[in-house]
Amino acid sequence: MKGKAGGNNKPYAIVLTAFLADRLIERLLRKISNPLVPVISMEADEREWFDASGPDCFDAARAIIERLEDLPETVRLSGNTEDILLARMYSRERDLIADYDPRKPAMVGYRVLGGQLGDACETAHALFRRGFLNRTFFDRLHVCPQCRSSALNVREECCKCRSPQIGEETVVHHFPCGFEAVEGEFRQTADGLYCPKCSQLLRHIGLDYDKPGSAIVCKSCGAVDDSTAVGFVCMHCRSRHDAGRMPVQDWYSYQLTPAGLQALLGGGTDPRKPDVETDHFKVLLQQAIRHEAAFGTPFQVLKGVYDPAEDFRSHSLRLAEQSEHLVSDVLRSALRPVDTVAPCENGMLILLTHMSEADAQKVISEIDHRMAEVVLHDPGLRFHILSRSECEQIAGET
Ligand SMILES: [Zn+2]
Ligand SMILES: [Zn+2]
Ligand SMILES: [Zn+2]
Structure with a gap:
């Protein structure tokens, strides 16, 4: 060196x-x-x-x-x-x-x-x-929910015991007695298969028996099923997870x-500079404050905060992402096109122009109502109306 x-x-x-x-x-x-x-x-x-x-x-x-x-x-x-x-x-x-x-x-x-x-x-x-x-x-x-690694083995597993030791076997149906099972349950001899229920030899396929399909047989627990489950094994921490609970x-x-x-x-990104989005929100809020003073048109600002106790992201990232999408769908349907939403620390701000406090309260009930209807896993998002001084503080922040 x-x-x-x-x-x-x-x-x-x-x-x-x-x-x-x-x-x-x-x-x-x-x-x-x-x-x-x-x-x-x-x-x-x-x-x-x-x-x-x-x-x-x-x-x-x-x-x-x-x-x-x-x-x-x-x-x-x-x-x-x-x-x-x-x-x-x-x-x-x-x-x-x-x-x-x-x-x-x-x-x-x-x-x-x-x-x-x-x-x-x-x-x-x-x-x-x-x-x-x-x-x-x-x-x-996919990401291991335990250690965040993406070094994962994806495998087909037995639905019952989650063993990956599974195989596909042909299903045999014996017409005279109606017995149907995977081929391994029939006694195998040099002459052919014997039915375990009626002890007869299966002679002519299509006449006294047929093979209508196949089934999954677990070599670990013996379960017979028509489908498999998908499981993930983390190569780093060795934990095993069901597919539905895997964050992405x-x-x-x-x-x-x-x-x-x-x-x-120009000298750097300056992390203290606000986002374009929040900047835009601030300009509109300043305008709303001026209009209220000049023309007496009221406005309201709602603040939505995620309940930290819910911490729904830790349950499942996929669930959390779905919930977030649903939350924005709910907001889009509950708000007017002129209303403005901007992200803030652990939640969001909504500017409702030309609106009284009573009407803003109705908007909150409407959001809560739709949220309960649409979002299955409650993300713990709660809204309240900000006071004038809180609004002025947001509008004045630089
Ligand atoms: Zn039989
Ligand atoms: Zn099994
Ligand atoms: Zn892991």
Whole structure:
């Protein structure tokens, strides 16, 4: 490994001249704690740590350093994961492309991150929400509810005892006595099959017996069934789960948007800046406050908060996602097209323009009523009307 050239503020590269084990590289990078520095290997090495390897690796490192030098110092030295992510994309001139990576528990990774920033899903999603990244769907993976790993074996199981030791057997129907069972229950002899109920030999298929289909036989408990269950076994924590209770995670690839590039070159994403959505909400709320003062047209703001005791996400992610979709369906049907919904900490805000407090109360009852009808698993979302001072506080926040 070659040392750094110049002070901490100047870009430099880490060059490995010989093979190093993963855990040593990990330790080295942690020590350097500069997640933007190019890492190259003079020996051909395909591992994710390296921006380039082999004879041309110096050219790649030089190109990365030049692009890092384009970035303002506030970004180059930023400890904010959003800045780091965008700066890596920019300096490597690569999108955040999701790909399968069986060495990771999540089974998906982003090569451009070079093993930095963990799986970075939350960070990328936050940047997408703020308009700094575009995204395209990559894949949906099941996730172990116990340890969050996606290294899972999906298997067919016996519906009764959940053993994967199952087989398909032909079903035999004996016409004279009406007995029907899987072939293994008939006594097998050199002459043919003997019926266990009437002890007769089965002679002519189609005349005294037939084979109407097949059944699933469990070699573990002996159960005979016409279908199987699907089960998941986690390769990391060895837990077994039924298919219906498996959470899923959607993975995306991301591309830098002009707004993302502008933020990056302008000094960073500044995580304190509000979302576009909440900004829009604030403008409308300020307008509603002004209209009320000038024309006496009342407005109301509802705040919906998820009950933390419900914590329905921990039961099943899929159930939670379904519930969230249903909640937005309910809101769309209970609200007027002119009403505005914006996300807030652990819930949402709804601006109802031209509405009295009594009518807002009716809207809440309507939402509660429809919610109980439509959403099977109560997500614990409860609405209340905000006071004027609370509204003014939201409108005034910067
Ligand atoms: Zn029989
Ligand atoms: Zn069984
Ligand atoms: Zn697990």
